[in-house]
Amino acid sequence: MHFNPCLNAIKTYQAGRPIEEVVEKYGIKPQEVIKLASNENPYGCSKLVLEALQKKLSFINLYPDDSMSALKALLSQKFHISPENLIIGAGSDQILEFCVRAKCNEKSKVLMAGITFAMYEIYAKQVGAQVLKTTSHEHDLEEFLDLYAAHKPEIIFLCTPNNPLGECLDAKAVEEFLENIDKECLVILDGAYQEYASYKDPKKALDPKLFERFGNVILLRTFSKAYGLGGMRMGYGIAEKSLISQLYKMRPPFNVGTLSLEAACAALGDEVFVRECIAKNFTEMQKYKDFADAHGIEYLDSWSNFIVFFCEGKRLNSSALAEAFMQKGIIIRDLASYGMNAVRITIGTEEQNLKVFSFLQAFLS
């Protein structure tokens, strides 16, 4: 059977490996597996979320409120915006997909950093769009501007902080960049890790009301990281009303579930939990940097909840290292699929991180 020709160019996304795989492959008990491959919140989620879900369990036969008015009201209040500036997705991922499908086709171009979130490219290829990347791995806004001027892409992706590298643009630099972009070009600011970046350095905090100045910008945020709801698939986009209404045309009905909506609403009621998790994240991240310094491992400074360790300097192969970790029940992310000889490790709890250090020390000696 024939399919759209663009499907030939699509590689399937390689997700962080699940606990179930380690259990099956190495016979390790599920509760002993340490999962540091997908940048989830290692402290779980707020107790308020669990309480809210308990109460909602008996309603799962019913479709969710597709207007999502309760969640939109809370987010509107938080950011001092109108509910009409919001679109909710099954993860901010889904909003990326809406954007690409609404703006692009096989004649379009999209622009992104040399190494950035893999789904930007996959979504673009799903509609046959041409993918342009900066030669720089990290975000180099000068190079972005050059490529923008030369190619006039339909979409520019800025991942800030950048997954999987961890670097983060200053908000001011982003705003200056936006001044140079035509209003026909959609700029997607992927802020999945913004809570971490803005805690570490307020200069990184993107203004949620950027759309008031830049109608061609959408800011994406998620409940999957700092809010501890990775398994619930909840994210959102903030943009100008007319942009949101076009994206809504790509939204399937009931795109987020009854419990997911409930969880997100409850999570917004416990910002203390979120701040505590982020504080612990950076305390623990310092230990990773100290460990790397002590062992001569090159790494990238990070404004998120993960850190990249390079393998080259230690004459290691990242895939072999990740596999060795996995045999010990620790899942980390091999970056070989991003063309890098490096691993990305999610900052875990104190106990989890000690195990990482202990294993890595043994492995290196």
Added chain:
Amino acid sequence: MHFNPCLNAIKTYQAGRPIEEVVEKYGIKPQEVIKLASNENPYGCSKLVLEALQKKLSFINLYPDDSMSALKALLSQKFHISPENLIIGAGSDQILEFCVRAKCNEKSKVLMAGITFAMYEIYAKQVGAQVLKTTSHEHDLEEFLDLYAAHKPEIIFLCTPNNPLGECLDAKAVEEFLENIDKECLVILDGAYQEYASYKDPKKALDPKLFERFGNVILLRTFSKAYGLGGMRMGYGIAEKSLISQLYKMRPPFNVGTLSLEAACAALGDEVFVRECIAKNFTEMQKYKDFADAHGIEYLDSWSNFIVFFCEGKRLNSSALAEAFMQKGIIIRDLASYGMNAVRITIGTEEQNLKVFSFLQAFLS
């Protein structure tokens, strides 16, 4: 900002109205609202599901197992197929979307019944495909064959039983139809209500292994209806391996949540619950037919968990009737958006249905 031109033709899907809207608009207590607009299972879900979810709540910070191997194993066992014949979606809706996006573009045509599930048309229009419909409202396979021969569409949708009308093709008629369709044309058999139809009449039961004879066929099933998991967004498709692997290219990672996977697995362990719900459904549906006969209301016989009452013969307006119901806290589905002066009512519990009859009787007199 410019968007893909096909967006101009897209109308947003009008979902069944949520309980929250009735509460807000008419000041009715949530627990007193009766929701019979979206064909959910009025008996909730299996207790096994609730127990399984209780145990899984503390893992919602973690992304789901994206291989979905546990659920695929259970479904493979149930249908005597390989896990590679399965794709899991956020509702079977999402698999419809994968199919359309994989096969169609602005040069494509799709074919469907005159009145059928509204999302077929919306997904087709999202990629700019041309929508062909039979003049017959219900599925008339002769007319399908004529239009197929004349237009050679990329996709044919058969909704069996058909939502929102309730009629259902015989499995044998579907198989004979498939014999006449070229293998380049994807035939989507939407079996969202198959559990109901095959209980009422085994002749309606589509063979899950149809793909062994017809590589161009995908059968869709859902947990949203008989299994009582509408709020969890879980459905699946069964097809030939090579077709599944193409559809996988359109699947975003983590497209179903951690609790949704858990709920589906648990639900498959309690087929007794499902059968009991379906038995009650048809006992209660008989009361709707008796009521309609007694009051001279025209209706369509149904192989699902809903029934269509026509308004014309009673000189009623379906929108006004639905609104009057809503003021009393009963949500039913106005079919005006399908171009019909009729309402679709989900068969509720005995208590809920008595309230429907009582209100309708008062309204008619």
